[in-house]
Amino acid sequence: MAMHQTKSQQINTLELLDSASTLAFAARVGSRLKGGEVIELIGDLGAGKTTFVIGLAKGAGITEQVSSPSFTIRNDYSTKGLSIAHFDFFRLSESGDLQEILAETLNEPQTVVAVEWADTLSHVLPSERIKLKFRPLPSDSRAVEVAYPIQYAYLFEGEF
Ligand code: ADP
Ligand code: MG
DSSP states (O other), rough: EEEEEEESSSEEEEOSSHHHHHHHHHHHHHHTTSSSOOOEEESSSTTTHHHHHHHHHEEEEESSSSOOTTTTTTEEEEEETTEEEEOOOTTTTTTTTHHHHHHHTTTOOEEEEEEEGGGGGGSSSOOOOOOEEEOOTTTTEEEEEEEEEGGGGGGGGOOO
């Protein structure tokens, strides 16, 4: 456990021992979502980015099955008062219309935006966003670095 704090940004790391731990952590975060949060998920293939979103959606009360948007580029889920737009730009060759679509989605106050492989469109994302960086450790364990502007502290209350 490491904790680093600057005036506006918090950085914490935690170890998630297996996929169940990732799902449970994500579900706790999901249960605290208010709408409008932007979460960038960073890490190699199989690191656990989509697993996190599955837990996030469950915690937010979404009952639909969540799957990877790696082929569809975008999947949408909604529940009472809250939507999750889950993007994966891994296979995106040219950003084209997506830039505008992403920008519009970011303006929806009830929508949580979760993005895997944001790189090609990261300039469209607000600098005030939550970043989760997944790093595989031996066995099923993952080290996750959680960086967030202080106004999103409510999402991680008691986690570190
Ligand atoms: P990504 O979206 O980063 O490519 P996925 O979430 O789709 O990754 O896949 C992660 C895979 O690793 C899943 O099969 C999941 O069950 C497995 N896994 C094992 N341990 C963990 C862990 N601690 N956290 C998340 N996923 C894990
Ligand atoms: Mg994925």
